[in-house]
Amino acid sequence: MSSAAWHAAVAAVVLTIILCSRLAEARVHPSHGGGLATRRRDVVPAGIGGCALAVEPLGYPCEEHEVTTVDGYILSLQRIPRGRHAGAGVGQPVLLQHGVLVDGMTWLLSSPEESLAYILADRGFDVWIANTRGTRWSKRHVSLDPSSQDYWDWSWDDLVTNDMPKMVDYVYTHTAQKPHFVGHSLGTLVALAALSEGRLVDKMKSAALLTPVAYLAHMTTPLGILLAKTFAGEAISVLGVAEFDPVAPAVTSLIKELCRHPGTNCYDLLRDFTGKNYCLNNSAVDVFLKYEPQPTSTKTMVHLAQTFRDGVLSKYDYVWPNVNEEKYGLPDPPAYNMSNIPSPFPLFLSYGGQDELADPADVGLLIGDLIGHDRDKLTVQYLEQFAHADFVIGTCAKDYVYNGVISFFNRFN
Numbered sequence: 488m489s490s491a492a493w494h495a496a497v498a499a500v501v502l503t504i505i506l507c508s509r510l511a512e513a514r515v516h517p518s519h520g521g522g523l524a525t526r527r528r529d530v531v532p533a534g535i536g537g538c539a540l541a542v543e544p545l546g547y548p549c550e551e552h553e554v555t556t557v558d559g560y561i562l563s564l565q566r567i568p569r570g571r572h573a574g575a576g577v578g579q580p581v582l583l584q585h586g587v588l589v590d591g592m593t594w595l596l597s598s599p600e601e602s603l604a605y606i607l608a609d610r611g612f613d614v615w616i617a618n619t620r621g622t623r624w625s626k627r628h629v630s631l632d633p634s635s636q637d638y639w640d641w642s643w644d645d646l647v648t649n650d651m652p653k654m655v656d657y658v659y660t661h662t663a664q665k666p667h668f669v670g671h672s673l674g675t676l677v678a679l680a681a682l683s684e685g686r687l688v689d690k691m692k693s694a695a696l697l698t699p700v701a702y703l704a705h706m707t708t709p710l711g712i713l714l715a716k717t718f719a720g721e722a723i724s725v726l727g728v729a730e731f732d733p734v735a736p737a738v739t740s741l742i743k744e745l746c747r748h749p750g751t752n753c754y755d756l757l758r759d760f761t762g763k764n765y766c767l768n769n770s771a772v773d774v775f776l777k778y779e780p781q782p783t784s785t786k787t788m789v790h791l792a793q794t795f796r797d798g799v800l801s802k803y804d805y806v807w808p809n810v811n812e813e814k815y816g817l818p819d820p821p822a823y824n825m826s827n828i829p830s831p832f833p834l835f836l837s838y839g840g841q842d843e844l845a846d847p848a849d850v851g852l853l854i855g856d857l858i859g860h861d862r863d864k865l866t867v868q869y870l871e872q873f874a875h876a877d878f879v880i881g882t883c884a885k886d887y888v889y890n891g892v893i894s895f896f897n898r899f900n
Contacts, residue, residue, distance in 0.1 A: 531778065536624060537565040537616065541595040546571045547608060554657045555629065556620070556649040558641075563624035564654060565591060565616040570609035571599070578611040579692075579900050580662045582655060586672030586879075587643075587787065588733055588780040590622035593671070593879050596774045601882055603669065603889050610893055615658050615666065617674075619650055621730070622781040639729035642790040642803040643673065647680045652687060659690050667896045668694040671879045672845065673791075675699040679853075680800065680823045682832060693833035693899045695892045697878040698845040701825055701856070703791070704798035705848035732782040763841045765872040766883035775880060800825070825856035835866045835895040837888050839873030866895055 531540060538549035542565065550566040568577045583594050583604060594616055599605035608614045618625040621639065631638040658666045668691050670678045675696035681687050682694070728735070790803045797804075801820045805811050808818035815821055828834070834857070838850045847869070857865060870877075870887055878884055 531623065536563065537591060537595065541592065542567055545599055545605070547605065552657070554653050556653045558645065558649055559629040559631065560620040560650070561625065561627040561629065562620060562650060562654060563618045564657070567604060567608040567614040569613070570611070573611065577613045577662070579896070580613040580615060580658050580664050580666035581607055581896070582615045582617060582658055582666045582668050584617045584651065584668065584670040584674035584677065585619065586674050587783055587791070590624065590781045591616040591618045592778045596778065596880055597771060597882070601885055606885060606889055607893070613662060617654050619646060621783055636729035639784040640786065641784050642786040643677060644790070644803050646677045647686070651677050651681055655687050655690050665690060665692045667692050669697065669892065670694065671697045672700055672875065676701060679825060679828070682828045683823045683825055685829070688829050688832055693835065693896065695835040695895060697837050697888065698842055698875050699836050699838060699850055699853055700845050701800050701853040702798065702849035703795040705846040729785055730782050731785040731788050733780040764874040764877045764881060765841065766881040767876050768882060771880050771882060825853055826859065828857065830860045831864055833864045833899045834860065835892060837868040837870065837878065837891070839875070839877060840869065840871035841874040844875045
């Protein structure tokens with residue numbers, strides 16, 4: 488790999504670091520108090536699951552479930568089988584999959600009138616909330632300790648081959664019904680990659696992909712250029728850790744240094760990094776900061792960086808051709824071909840014109856790959872005013888996005 492390519496890869500990694508570690512540190516603007524404010528570990532007592540923490544206090548029934556992947560990771564799912572005022576019957580299952588550096592709590596942070604999980608439950612759906620390996624409630628393994636490097640030796644490829652199939656299969660087996668799927672950000676990437684390989688097509692009814700990520704080459708955040716030129720060296724030291732924890736001292740120290748750089752705006756970095764969110768108010772961000780971000784593997788962050796650098800969606804690149812040859816039988820990692828997604832499988836894509844992560848140009852490449860998809864099975868929604876975070880914690884997402892998702896699901900029940 489050339490020096491320029493490596494610097495570009497590192498820059499993409501650090502771009503993602505900045506968003507979540509800066510959120511964890513809280514904003515430095517005087518009106519928000521500055522410094523290290525409430526952190527996720529301070530607000531969730533040990534042994535308290537998502538049901539007891541967020542769902543049951545609002546009057547919803549909730550169940551805790553867990554599944555074990557083929558490679559030994561023990562994953563947590565929360566189930567809201569019905570709404571607050573529904574009868575005893577259970578409706579069509581829906582599985583919600585969060586993005587990177589967060590967990591299933593992101594679907595539960597707003598009010599019942601604004602959070603997708605509660606809205607679906609109140610509309611008669613049987614809601615299942617996934618939590619990816621390494622996050623708060625999925626940080627166990629049959630033999631590995633989370634403090635070991637071996638525990639964190641995985642990339643998002645493993646979510647494609649292990650986590651998502653296991654959770655979908657569990658819901659399918661437990662309910663005797665094929666679930667619908669909703670993904671946000673990395674949750675969409677995992678679903679698209681799985682579907683492109685023919686996985687889960689026979690186990691899911693449809694997939695609604697919010698801010699779909701299959702390409703990252705057109706990210707427009709101006710911080711990318713700055714980081715590629717000046718902060719690649721510091722980033723390498725951060726990458727020496729197998730667990731990528733956004734509130735770790737090494738990362739927060741990096742952010743402090745970035746904030747000292749002339750021209751860098753650290754007063755509203757969420758807006759600068761994700762784009763100008765249309766209906767994301769300060770109270771929503773404050774609630775988010777109580778519970779997020781969550782750790783992931785450094786290998787996953789590098790894998791995302793490779794997607795940015797190479798402009799294609801491929802399996803993890805071990806850089807050395809002989810290692811790739813050992814893993815894949817090829818000197819370069821094989822690509823996930825989006826055009827291989829079965830054309831009759833129902834897809835709903837919703838993306839925003841202000842999104843600087845899932846940039847409209849990159850989503851356009853994905854839509855181009857789906858040109859042969861059955862026209863009555865592909866719904867595309869473009870919201871000019873929306874940015875990345877609007878789709879999951881925006882106060883107006885119900886009116887602009889979620890009602891459309893529910894209508895789409897009802898077509899294929």
